[in-house]
């Protein structure tokens with residue numbers, strides 16, 4: 001299951017409860033009787049202002065989803081979005097980093113980004129504390145600002161599942177973030193390879209909040225990621241989207257974007273939704289086919305949805321690899 005952009009801390013509680021309450025949980029419980037859900041991905045903007053109060057509300061919701069899906073806490077993966085950054089913390093530090101990265105080349109940028117990490121991490125302190133202490137997922141708190149990698153063994157699967165969570169949001173500052181964010185290609189390369197420099201075995205899934213086009217080093221990071229990730233799950237657009245990032249001569253990268261799960265009326269919500277992704281894999285973990293089930297909020301209830309892709313009967317889109 002993939003959801004994104006919850007924005008806890010914004011909007012009326014009654015409205016949020018209506019969208020994220022009983023109807024959603026009842027339908028997820030029913031879905032759970034039809035199929036097992038292996039993993040829950042939440043791709044950022046869990047909070048609205050990146051403060052601890054926002055996350056207190058988020059905790060109850062994540063617990064309710066986890067319970068409806070009968071999911072162990074180790075199967076939940078999160079990454080931060082721009083609203084998981086407390087923008088009131090260290091604005092001068094951010095301004096300095098943004099100044100420092102101006103004019104850097106792809107070769108020199110990673111060093112500058114690595115040096116900036118210590119000053120910038122406090123801006124996501126509440127998010128990090130929530131993930132580590134409340135969600136009880138300390139391994140999802142990266143030691144730097146690029147991200148984490150976790151390797152899972154799922155029963156019945158003769159290959160590992162690699163989940164690479166990327167922090168595209170750490171340099172977020174406001175409405176002028178486009179092309180001012182960065183990931184750090186050198187560190188990304190480490191996450192995408194084993195200690196000996198070889199590609200990772202098994203199924204390789206990436207999570208991030210922003211499209212790579214929002215990153216200053218997006219092109220070089222995407223070129224690296226597309227050779228290693230089989231699917232990249234992302235959010236931020238508040239609109240679901242299936243996209244294949246092509247570049248001549250390079251492996252295409254399949255990207256699955258979730259709509260906002262909740263944005264109050266009057267906000268910039270185009271679509272409230274989430275996705276269920278069924279993957280058919282070969283014996284080495286390579287995807288053969290994906291079935292993406294779009295669900296949308298219809299104003300009063302949740303239902304399979306073809307609002308964005310009108311030809312997707314019952315909200316279902318099939319995606320094949322190798323063709």
Ligand SMILES: [Fe+2]
Pocket residue numbers: 005007045081083236238260
């Ligand atoms: Fe958002």
Ligand SMILES: [Fe+2]
Pocket residue numbers: 045081082083209235236237
């Ligand atoms: Fe966002």
